[in-house]
Amino acid sequence: MEVERFVTKTLELLQEEREAEIEETRTWQETLSLKNLQHKGVCLLKLQTGSQRTGMYGRLLVVFEPRKNIGVSVLPSNSFGPGDIVGLYESEGCSQPSQLGSGVVTRVTQSSVSVAFDETQDSLSLDTDVLYNLMKLANDITYKRLTSALNSLNGYHSGPASNLINVLFGYSEPGVLSQPKDVEFVNAGLDESQKEAVTFALSQKDVAIIHGPPGTGKTTTVVEIILQAIKQGQKILCCAPSNVAVDNLVERLAKSKAKVLRLGHPARLLESIQKHSLDAVLAQSDNTSIIADIRKDMDKTYGEMKKVRDKGQRGNLKRELGELRRELKSREEAAVTQILKGASVVLATNTGACDDGPLKFLPDGHFDLVVIDECAQALESSCWIALLKAPKCILAGDYKQLPPTIKSQNAASKGLSVSLMERLIQKYGDTVVRMLTTQYRMNAAIMQWASENMYQGKLTAHPSVEKHLLRDLPGVADTEDTGIALLLIDTAGCGLSEMEDTDEQSKGNQGEADIVALHIKALTEAGVKNKDIAVIAPYNLQVDLLRQKLSHKHTDLEIKSVDGFQGREKEAVVLSLVRSNRKGEVGFLAEDRRINVAVTRARRQIVVVCDSQTVRNHEFLKSLVDYISEHGEVRTAFEYLDDLVPQNYTREHKDKQTEVKDSSTKQKPKKQEGKKHESEQKKSSESKAKGGGAARRPDKDAKDDSKPRGEGQTQSKQMEIKEQLLNFLKDVGQAELQFPSTLNSHDRLLVHQLSEELGLKHRSQGEGKDRHITVSRAQTGPGKAPKEPENNQEEVSTQPESTSETSAEPVDTEPLKVTSQPPLDLKSLHLERMRREQERRERKSQQSKRQETEAKAGKSKTKAGAVDIAAAATPEDDFDALIDAVVKADSVCGFVKCKASVLTLGQLCLYCNRQYCLSHHIPEVHGCGDKAKSHARMRISKEGVLYAGSGQKDKSMDPNKKAYLHRKLDSKLKDMASQRKSKTKDQKEH
Numbered sequence: 009m010e011v012e013r014f015v016t017k018t019l020e021l022l023q024e025e026r027e028a029e030i031e032e033t034r035t036w037q038e039t040l041s042l043k044n045l046q047h048k049g050v051c052l053l054k055l056q057t058g059s060q061r062t063g064m065y066g067r068l069l070v071v072f073e074p075r076k077n078i079g080v081s082v083l084p085s086n087s088f089g090p091g092d093i094v095g096l097y098e099s100e101g102c103s104q105p106s107q108l109g110s111g112v113v114t115r116v117t118q119s120s121v122s123v124a125f126d127e128t129q130d131s132l133s134l135d136t137d138v139l140y141n142l143m144k145l146a147n148d149i150t151y152k153r154l155t156s157a158l159n160s161l162n163g164y165h166s167g168p169a170s171n172l173i174n175v176l177f178g179y180s181e182p183g184v185l186s187q188p189k190d191v192e193f194v195n196a197g198l199d200e201s202q203k204e205a206v207t208f209a210l211s212q213k214d215v216a217i218i219h220g221p222p223g224t225g226k227t228t229t230v231v232e233i234i235l236q237a238i239k240q241g242q243k244i245l246c247c248a249p250s251n252v253a254v255d256n257l258v259e260r261l262a263k264s265k266a267k268v269l270r271l272g273h274p275a276r277l278l279e280s281i282q283k284h285s286l287d288a289v290l291a292q293s294d295n296t297s298i299i300a301d302i303r304k305d306m307d308k309t310y311g312e313m314k315k316v317r318d319k320g321q322r323g324n325l326k327r328e329l330g331e332l333r334r335e336l337k338s339r340e341e342a343a344v345t346q347i348l349k350g351a352s353v354v355l356a357t358n359t360g361a362c363d364d365g366p367l368k369f370l371p372d373g374h375f376d377l378v379v380i381d382e383c384a385q386a387l388e389s390s391c392w393i394a395l396l397k398a399p400k401c402i403l404a405g406d407y408k409q410l411p412p413t414i415k416s417q418n419a420a421s422k423g424l425s426v427s428l429m430e431r432l433i434q435k436y437g438d439t440v441v442r443m444l445t446t447q448y449r450m451n452a453a454i455m456q457w458a459s460e461n462m463y464q465g466k467l468t469a470h471p472s473v474e475k476h477l478l479r480d481l482p483g484v485a486d487t488e489d490t491g492i493a494l495l496l497i498d499t500a501g502c503g504l505s506e507m508e509d510t511d512e513q514s515k516g517n518q519g520e521a522d523i524v525a526l527h528i529k530a531l532t533e534a535g536v537k538n539k540d541i542a543v544i545a546p547y548n549l550q551v552d553l554l555r556q557k558l559s560h561k562h563t564d565l566e567i568k569s570v571d572g573f574q575g576r577e578k579e580a581v582v583l584s585l586v587r588s589n590r591k592g593e594v595g596f597l598a599e600d601r602r603i604n605v606a607v608t609r610a611r612r613q614i615v616v617v618c619d620s621q622t623v624r625n626h627e628f629l630k631s632l633v634d635y636i637s638e639h640g641e642v643r644t645a646f647e648y649l650d651d652l653v654p655q656n657y658t659r660e661h662k663d664k665q666t667e668v669k670d671s672s673t674k675q676k677p678k679k680q681e682g683k684k685h686e687s688e689q690k691k692s693s694e695s696k697a698k699g700g701g702a703a704r705r706p707d708k709d710a711k712d713d714s715k716p717r718g719e720g721q722t723q724s725k726q727m728e729i730k731e732q733l734l735n736f737l738k739d740v741g742q743a744e745l746q747f748p749s750t751l752n753s754h755d756r757l758l759v760h761q762l763s764e765e766l767g768l769k770h771r772s773q774g775e776g777k778d779r780h781i782t783v784s785r786a787q788t789g790p791g792k793a794p795k796e797p798e799n800n801q802e803e804v805s806t807q808p809e810s811t812s813e814t815s816a817e818p819v820d821t822e823p824l825k826v827t828s829q830p831p832l833d834l835k836s837l838h839l840e841r842m843r844r845e846q847e848r849r850e851r852k853s854q855q856s857k858r859q860e861t862e863a864k865a866g867k868s869k870t871k872a873g874a875v876d877i878a879a880a881a882t883p884e885d886d887f888d889a890l891i892d893a894v895v896k897a898d899s900v901c902g903f904v905k906c907k908a909s910v911l912t913l914g915q916l917c918l919y920c921n922r923q924y925c926l927s928h929h930i931p932e933v934h935g936c937g938d939k940a941k942s943h944a945r946m947r948i949s950k951e952g953v954l955y956a957g958s959g960q961k962d963k964s965m966d967p968n969k970k971a972y973l974h975r976k977l978d979s980k981l982k983d984m985a986s987q988r989k990s991k992t993k994d995q996k997e998h
Contacts, residue, residue, distance in 0.1 A: 010177040015162040018389050021416075021424040022154055028416035029146045039978075042141070049087035051143045054099050057134045058120060062306050067124040069114065070134060072142060088116050090251070092144055094123060099139035108132065110145060133314065153362045157393040160363075168373045168399045175214040176395075176432065182440050183213035194235045194264065195228065199470075202229045205442040209233045209402050217429060217441045218404040221463050222608035223449025223473075223577070230381055230404045231260045238266055238352045242376035245367075246355045247394045249386035249412065253575060254355050255281050257381060261353060269351035271360050271367070286344065286366060295343045302336045345369040358390035361397070377402065380428075382575065387412050388428040403429050408462045409605050410574055446470055449577055451477065451493040454607065454614050457635045461628070462604050478580055478612045484535040489527070493613055494640025496633060497523055499588060500621040502645040506588045507549075508967060514549035515595065520584045520617045521553045523648045527582060527615060528558060528565065538564035542578035544606050546570050546597055550586045570606045581610035585618035585629075592625035600628045607632065729758050733766055736783065744784040756781055903928035919943070 036045060045051035055072040062068065074083060088094070092113040109132050115122040121142060125132055134140070164173060174180040191207055198206070202225055209216040210233065218233075220226025237244055248254045251272065258281040261268045270285045282288055290296070306329060313325040344366050348354065354367070358380070361367055375398040380391055384405035395401055407430040414420040433441055445466050447455055452469040459467035478490035489495075504519030524543055531541060543558065543565065545551050554567045566578070583606050587594050597603065607614055616636060623629040636642070736745040747759055756772070759781050763770035769784045901908045902922035915929030916922070919936040927933075931940035 010179070011173065012162060014177070015158045017423070019155065019158055021419040021422055022151065022158075022389065024419045025414060025416045025424060026146070026148070026151045028419070032415060033144075033146050037143075045143065046084055046086075051141065052083060052086060052088070052121065053141050054139045055121070055142060056139055057136050060134065062303050062310065067126065068132065069122060069124050070111075071120050071122050072140065073120045075139065082119055083121065086116075088113055088121055088142075088144065090114055090116065093146070093149065094142045095145050096123070096125075097141040097143065099141055108140075112149075150359050153359050153364070153393060154387065154389045156363070157396070158389055160396060161392050164396060167396070168375075169396045172214055172395065172399055172401060176428070178435060182215055182436060185211050185213050189240070191236060193232065194239075195232050198228070198232065199225070199446045201443070201445045202232070205229050205444060206232050206236065208442045210236055212400070212402075212440070214400055215432065215440055216402045217432060218402065219406065219433075219441050219443040220404060221406055221408065221444065221447065221467055222458070222605075223447035223455075224444035224467070225446075225448055226404055226406070226444060227256060227260060227381070229444060230379060230402075231257065231264070233402060234261060234353060234379060235264055235266065237377050243374055244353045244377045244379060245361060245375045245394055245397055246353055246379045246381070247358045247361050247391075248381040249358050249390065250382065250575075251357060253382045254357055258284055258355055261355075267350065267352040269347065269354050271354065271356035271365065286347065289347050290340070290343055293343045293347065295339050299336065299339050299343070302332055302339065306332045306336065341369055349374075358386055358393055361394040367397070372397075376400065379404070381405065383429040384409060384427045385412055385574065386427060387424070388426070388431065391428045403432070405429050407433065408601060410571060410599075410601050413571060448473055449611050450608065451475065451610075451612055453493040453639055454610055456639075457632060458604055458608050461631055462600075473611070476612055478531070478534075478536055480612070481536065481540070481579065487530070487534045489530045490534045490536065490613075492641050494636045495613070495615045496620070496636040496640060496642045497527070497615065497617045497645060497648065498642060499523070499617065499619045499645040502649075504588055504619070504645060506586055515547040515586045516549035516553050517584065517586045517588060518553060519645065519649070520586060520588075521550065521557050523617050523645055524554060524582050524584055525557050526648045527617075528562060531580060532562065536580060538562045539566075540579035541565055541582070542573060542576070542580070542609060543567045543582045543584070544570055544573055544609065545584045545586060546602060546606070547586050550584055554584070570602050573609055574605050577609050577611055579611045580613040580615070581606070582615040582617065583607065585616065585623055588619035588622050592622055594623055594626045594629060597623065597629060598626050603628060603632065725755060726758050726762070729755070730762050733762055733768065733783065737766065737768075737785075744782055747781045747783070749778050749780040751781070759783070898923060901925040901928055903934050 036048070036050065040048070042051060042053055046053050052072070054075055056075055058071040058073040060068065060070050090113055093110060094113055095110050096108045098108065109125055111123040111125040113121060114124050123142070161173070164170070171180070175182050189210070191203075191210060193203065193206070205218050206229060209218065218226060218229055220229065234244055234246060246254075246257055248257065254270070254272075258268055258270050262281065262284060268284050269289060270281060272285065290299075309325055309329045309332065313322055313329065316322050316325065348366060348370055354375075356365075356367075378394050378398040378401045380386065380394065380401065381404050383391065383403040384407040391403075405427075407427060411420075411425040411427060414425050416424075419425075443463075443466065445468060447467050448470045449455075450458075450469065450473065452474045455467055455469050459465050477493060478484055479486040484490055499519060502519070504517060506515050506517045508515055528541060528543070532538060541562075543554050545554060545567075546569065548569060551567060551569050558565055558567060566573075566576075585597060587597060607616075616632065618629075618633070620633050624633060732745065736742055747756075751759070756779070760770055760772075763781075763783050767786050769786050771782045771784075773780060773782060899909060899911050900906070901910055901914070901924050902917075902920075903924055906925060906928055908925040908927070910923045910925055913926060914923045915926065917924060917929065917931060917934065917936055919931060919939040920934075922934075924934055931937050
């Protein structure tokens with residue numbers, strides 16, 4: 009039978025998952041030190057008991073706190089949360105023999121952890137002066153509940169869910185109610201797709217599925233369905249896989265004055281809905297005072313039992329404690345049953361709806377309807393805990409988002425990760441599904457990519473959110489960072505490679521973290537609040553790096569993994585994809601649903617920081633990069649970080665460059681096609697605040713031979729621009745050549761690059777869509793000496809910090825080789841970004857010129873060079889005196905206040921053409937450091953080689969060697985630790 013096969017297979021996979029979880033815990037305990045376990049967040053060391061009391065059902069509640077005598081009152085960073093199973097150990101270790109007991113975490117604050125121990129641990133005696141360790145254990149309670157539910161399903165013969173089981177396993181077809189009732193909507197603001205979904209769900213006899221893509225009002229629809237069912241007199245059990253999802257439903261239902269009851273410990277719930285918890289309602293019942301008195305008697309008896317040493321008296325007190333516990337349980341059960349029957353909607357997590365919880369006090373058939381929200385994120389076996397309690401179910405969720413987290417990849421691949429919702433859609437299709445199509449979260453530009461790639465293009469943005477941007481928020485300025493919805497910050501070719509944590513096999517990228525920090529700074533300075541921004545990364549190591557970088561400056565900023573942010577939303581989301589490697593490996597970024605979740609968390613802006621060359625190797629990620637390139641804005645990492653060393657990807661493909669050069673002439677017929685494509689890009693760019701074109705990397709085109717179309721377009725555009733520049737050089741009568749503002753960022757990049765190689769001056773002017781480039785001939789002034797070449801390499805006097813134009817000495821104008829030079833492209837973009845501050849730099853330049861004029865007139869003590877003296881001369885000056893002044897100024901060091909002679913020993917600076925003594929000839933000493941740095945970067949960009957003074961070589965150790973040394977060190981430390989322990993034991997014996 010289908011049910012038997014499903015149960016048998018699922019039990020096997022659950023066992024495999026359980027073993028994987030236990031194995032992970034065991035491996036951590038055996039291989040990692042206690043400090044490393046605490047660093048991972050799974051262990052808390054050297055805690056002392058703060059208080060002890062009796063909780064619900066007679067459980068012993070103990071509060072653990074850090075040692076007070078060391079002055080630290082805050083717990084270290086940890087992953088402990090309500091519901092976690094923890095082991096209690098003596099402070100010497102966390103091994104199985106030293107375990108004193110196990111309990112459930114009920115509450116976690118910054119300074120304490122509350123743990124509930126079972127009633128069977130009455131003998132647990134905890135001293136306030138003794139230190140204890142807590143460690144997370146594999147949660148076998150959930151596993152037992154799932155196993156119990158599957159066994160109940162397998163043996164289910166008669167009951168309220170009999171027909172539902174037949175439908176969900178295909179024994180019978182889904183039915184429709186013969187006389188569906190007219191619906192008068194409680195919420196009059198529902199859109200058409202939501203109304204249709206509500207009507208459909210109420211008219212189904214057995215099962216209905218509400219497919220709600222991000223932002224489409226799925227929770228609103230589910231709440232309306234529940235309220236309509238209440239109006240029909242039905243009793244509803246509402247579940248979800250997480251406490252947050254359940255609490256969200258409780259908040260929404262409580263506003264409508266429905267009689268709701270939330271199962272679960274109050275410490276696990278949001279403060280705003282704790283009054284609806286079972287404990288809170290129980291505290292307001294008629295039996296409250298009696299139950300409180302019994303608990304006080306239990307606490308008193310428990311305290312006396314700890315003081316008494318006589319076995320007879322301890323036995324009497326223990327029997328008295330047992331009688332009090334039985335009376336307490338009887339009173340509580342009666343009160344709980346009364347409260348449960350009076351509630352219209354009972355809400356709990358999937359596993360919280362189990363038969364060994366409060367619901368065991370209700371009779372079979374009490375519920376008429378089971379609603380499971382976020383069903384796509386729950387194991388199917390967990391859904392059956394609730395499904396067996398009613399004849400009809402409504403499932404809501406989005407199976408295009410992340411499935412439940414599973415540690416065993418083998419179990420996941422065999423089907424454990426397939427949700428009930430996904431399985432039913434595959435079986436019955438549209439006959440049981442209604443999809444919500446109007447979304448109320450995202451700007452249309454953000455929504456469209458997800459709609460096209462995940463939801464068959466069916467989503468539409470509501471007018472209220474269709475065009476909203478960050479600049480529309482109160483108090484937010486209109487800047488180039490707040491006026492865009494889509495932004496791609498590309499790190500390709502910038503040398504920002506990923507790093508790996510060998511212990512956790514996690515990935516990080518410090519360069520991307522720095523870029524994220526700068527963009528967050530730009531947003532907050534523009535007025536965007538920290539609480540409206542989220543930073544998301546797929547890897548835990550990157551999350552840690554981002555928190556270290558940002559948390560102390562932006563306290564309200566949320567930084568989480570993709571999995572941890574599912575179901576949430578923020579005005580702006582910055583997504584760091586981390587992966588950057590020459591092999592093009594993307595790891596588990598290849599999970600399409602994970603990327604869908606990350607992007608659709610954003611309301612007004614999504615920023616993707618990635619190495620486009622790496623992520624383009626995956627088709628789904630490539631679609632995201634291409635979409636943002638076409639409809640948003642593309643920036644390079646050079647626009648954010650000034651000290652980057654370009655990475656020359658094409659050095660591995662030197663043999664292919666000749667082939668590209670030879671084939672360049674064959675690419676000419678594609679020129680018209682390239683022009684057509686560029687004109688389309690120009691049209692789309694006019695509607696954006698900036699160019700918005702795709703900064704497609706030429707090195708990527710040269711490397712990826714499978715994409716000749718992109719390669720042809722890049723080369724044809726390059727040839728077209730080069731032809732215009734060569735014609736300009738031939739036309740002596742033309743003073744300057746101005747390129748139109750319709751060029752996208754990639755075309756402007758080509759203009760800068762080709763002008764640089766042809767020895768032409770090139771200036772970027774204007775902002776946003778009015779930005780354009782003016783090219784003119786390089787002129788040598790009378791007071792400027794030409795730069796001497798070094799090592800047969802042409803010198804480029806690029807001065808981004810002090811001037812808005814970049815000039816170069818004329819070079820040989822033989823036809824350019826059409827080969828990719830990505831470092832030059834990226835560098836040109838960096839220079840373009842520096843020119844954005846043109847007005848500020850021009851003001852500084854004018855100020856410096858005034859100072860120089862004053863110096864020439866003798867108003868400053870700053871020493872003038874020989875060229876400056878000649879330039880400041882007037883026709884009335886004595887020529888002989890002028891010559892004497894020049895000779896005298898040229899014979900001493902050009903550094904301020906230095907009178908050393910440079911006639912015999914001196915050094916000419918290539919950047920300012922002044923003579924300096926050997927103490928001051930270094931550019932960084934006498935003030936030409938920025939120019940020397942710029943020159944060094946340009947040389948690195950061209951040759952891809954580090955020279956003395958141009959930067960630091962990569963001294964990072966080979967990962968394999970590093971891992972080997974780590975293992976060797978761990979082995980040595982383990983041996984030393986074992987020797988130390990044995991020595992201590994020997995001393996104790998003596």
